[in-house]
Amino acid sequence: MKDGDQYDVIVIGGGAAGMMAAGRAAENGKRVLLLEKNKNLGEKLKITGAGHCNITNAEENIHLLLAKYGSAAKFLFSAFAQFGVADTFEFFQKRGLPLVVKENKRAFPKTESALDVFKVLEKYLKQGQVKILANSKVDKFVIKNSRIEKIIVGEKEFVAKNYILATGGKSHPETGSTGDGFVWLKNLGHKIIKPTPTVVPLAVKDNWVKQLAGVTLPNIKINFFVDSKKSLSLKGNVLLTHFGLSGPLILNAAGRVADFLQAGEVTATIDTFPDFDLGGLDKHITGIFDQNKNKTLKNAIKLITPKGTGNVILSLIKIDPEIKINSLTKDQRKIIVNLLKALPVEITGLMGYNRAVISDGGVPLTEIEIKTMRSKLCNNLYIIGDLLHISRPSGGYSLQLCWTTGFIAGNSV
Ligand SMILES: Cc1cc2nc3c(=O)[nH]c(=O)nc-3n(C[C@H](O)[C@H](O)[C@H](O)COP(=O)(O)OP(=O)(O)OC[C@H]3O[C@@H](n4cnc5c(N)ncnc54)[C@H](O)[C@@H]3O)c2cc1C
Known part of the structure; x- marks a missing residue:
């Protein structure tokens, strides 16, 4: 069974990064399909910050902020210029979720509820008429001439012009982040830096x-x-x-x-x-x-x-x-x-991974066009969120990466 050619973009993985990417692409008028293997989207997002969601870090000095991303900092300047911390504040506040800044510049929704953050994204997807297929585990990609030709979900095939991969890392696998994306990316020829639990x-x-x-x-x-x-x-x-x-x-x-x-x-x-x-x-x-x-x-x-x-x-x-x-x-x-x-x-x-906030490792940024988040090895594939090898501490830096990379990919497809 084939689901026609009706999509401009298929986003695989409905976590923080995937939801942002799907919403942004739809806002730009794209026909978007979001595939998520869990029954619900955003399971990890809902447990962030012990349910309060440390949504970003309000460090205003871009040099100090990017220094938190270690050796990835030099790649991220242009990305944060497209969608940075101020944009995160604007994005959520404009949609009725005021943010407050607490100690060490950690920013949280004023309601202190990760669920409220999720609800903003859920509404964003709805407004863009993103088609969501839950309980849909992507099994593999079919590649032809350095392009994804189609993806396989059980007995079904899905086709789109572009694909955004947002299947996350390996921390807290019960939320759905089981490292599936790393396997496909390796098969595509990407070098995968071995993930290890880091903020743990x-x-x-x-x-x-x-x-x-x-x-x-x-x-x-x-x-x-x-x-x-x-x-x-x-x-x-x-x-x-x-x-x-x-x-x-x-x-x-x-x-x-x-x-x-x-x-x-x-x-x-x-x-x-x-x-x-x-x-x-x-x-x-x-x-x-x-x-x-x-x-x-x-x-x-x-x-x-x-x-x-x-x-x-x-x-x-x-x-x-x-x-x-x-x-x-x-x-x-x-x-x-x-x-x-x-x-x-x-x-x-x-x-181990079951207790880790973040797993390190993933695709090195040298293999990604940072201005678009497109893979340098596969012309119609964009890679975002925890799939990327970017070390960072706890403090809102991880979700900011999801907002930044998700927005850029959604904008670029
Ligand atoms: C306990 C905990 C607390 C945290 N608190 C914070 C915090 O307060 N602030 C902060 O900045 N960061 C925090 N983080 C880190 C942050 O949650 C992650 O960096 C972020 O959620 C990663 O988002 P993602 O979209 O890249 O991936 P994920 O959220 O992992 O989403 C990936 C999605 O892809 C789906 N998927 C996987 N494989 C497939 C497949 N084969 N087919 C279809 N779908 C698939 C998964 O089910 C999942 O829904 C925390 C992490 C944990 C574990």
Whole structure:
């Protein structure tokens, strides 16, 4: 069965990038078909920013912004000139979704709802009369003379003048991003830089971390050691989970920790009072203890530990919890101070694709015409979003790439 020649453009993959591309092409008057293998579009978009969607990063200085994309920065100037951060603000605000800028210039919808971001794109597709076929897994491309002749979905064939590939990377495969596009692109002759999970939590051995799953340690300093040599110190918040450490600070450090893991045994210490040295913290705690002399350690511990961590820290101290504060020896107090300055963590590795925010790797930008996002190897194929090899931290930089590359491809076809 053949679905005629009625499409100008077929977009494969209905994530953030594919929806933007399909909407833009349709806005320009193209007849667009969007094929998505899931029942619904935008499954990953809906879980971004823990459901709040860090939609872009509001860094106004283009040099500072592009520096976040590492070696890809030099390729992206012209792309961001076509559709940059200001355009993202305008795009969503014009469509009734105001954005707000929070710490580290992270921008979110004012409603803090990723679903609202999705709804704007859904409406954009509807207004452009994009035909959407869900539950349609593209199986393969048929190539002739460096052009895609048709694509195959089960028993069906689809034909268009141009094709936009937006099947995503490999992180959180349950959302549909299973790396299908990488296989086709490799067959086409594209070099695929092996995807690895990059912005990803860290797995740890320590039970105390797992016992505190869900707790955020605020304003701490974490020191990483490679074979006992201090190699990196970072300040910020760390989220403890049932598998290890997470939160933006950790996610953005994962790339460096991956290198450390290649070099040796990686351990870390968490300093819960980075603004005190050991002596200063001892004084601070002594002051608190002096006012609570008749309490048991079990009751006093929460006065000197981050919220929600008292009992677990008590179990690490290995001092009788029933001891009265006025009976604590100087050495016992020292044990407490030392532990609060250096909670020990053994890093066993990075979590996998199922927990990664972004997988690195994909098509190198040298194989793409950045002004149009067209493949240099296949004349009627455009490649966008997480399929591209562009390293970046967490902070809204990934979705901005989807808006930018999706818009350009949609405009170019
Ligand atoms: C938990 C999490 C939180 C995140 N939070 C943020 C954030 O707050 N800010 C930010 O900037 N970035 C964030 N990211 C990263 C961001 O979500 C991605 O960079 C972005 O969604 C990628 O969009 P995409 O359209 O390229 O690919 P995807 O969203 O992966 O979409 C690809 C689509 O293609 C479909 N598909 C795949 N194979 C086929 C096939 N064979 N046939 C048909 N369809 C197919 C998939 O089902 C999927 O719908 C987060 C990622 C995760 C996992």
